[in-house]
Amino acid sequence: MNKTVVSAKTLDEAITKGCAELGVDMTEVDFNILDEGGMFKKMQVEITVKGSEPAPVKPAIVPADQSPVADADAQPTKPTQTAQPDVEEFEIVGQAKPAKAAREPRPVTEFDPNCPKFAKTLAFAQEFFRLMGDNLTVTTAHDDQEFTILVDGEDVSRLIGKNGKTMAAINTIVAAIGVNTHCGEPRRVVVDIAHYREKRRESLIALAKRKAEYVKTSGKSVKLEPMPARERVIVHLALQDVEGIITQSEGVEPQRFLVIKPGAR
Secondary structure (H helix, E strand, O other), X not given: OOEEEEEEOOHHXXXXXXXXXXXXXXXXXXXXXXXXXXXXXXXXXXXXXXXOOOOOOOOOXXXXXXXXXXXXXXXXXXXXXXXXXXXXXXXXXXEEXXXXXXOOOOOOOOOOOOOHHHHHHHHHHHHHHHHHOOOEEXXXXXXXXXXXXXXXXXXXXXXXXXXXXXXXXXXXXXXHHHHOOOOOOOOXXXXXXXXXXXHHHHHHHHHHHHHHXXXXXHOOOEEOOOOOHHHHHHHHHHOOOOOOEEEEEEOOOOOOEEEEEEOOO
16 A cells, blocks of 8 residues: 555644554655645545555456357356445444545646635735734735735734744634635635745754754754644654654644654654
8 A cells, every 4th residue: 555545633643644554654755635624624635655656457368269168068157246345344332334435636726816715715814904903915826735815014023923823823714714615726725924934934944954963963852842733744854854863743732742853764
């Protein structure tokens, strides 16, 4: 098995769970978010072993001179039933329940800026930030994965908060409007204030590399402060090719944190 679809509350938990099912290390897989989930629904993530491709199925060939010959004296046989595919079952209070089929990934379509989901989300964000203060500008950007609402202006640090916690709370509110206003667009809705996300990403990568060097020279483990799954993944990926150290998530949300440890991958 080189691919699996898992359900989890966070991306980090999903990757860890998928790697356990596939029996591989985190550095050996790619992931694709099929469903962001929500307040009452877990996210769906497809985990695939890097470089794996399904083997082609060769059709069986029966030589013409080996085709079966009917026996006149043979008793007529009953028609065989088509074999049914095996369905994994779980025992729940004495009753067998078939496992749910994995969801098909939603295709990424050409971006439609007039999609009701994004039009209503943007209108809500503009009114939201108008009430938050003067001199705030709201613009948008998008790529194959995200619809980003960019906010800038004077004194925006109060909207970011320590380690982006206030911005994350605002993002949850704004994204919920997009998630609950359905249309055919699978992109995530992301709020970015004063380009904080890219600055935070660069800061996390620099921090991860400094701590990794300390772990390699001292032989001691280092525990980082609690951070959301999105940021833990940034650290995981930044250190995945560093020899002599491993990264591991510990704790329970929202206080889940990363530990950088000496060890071989």
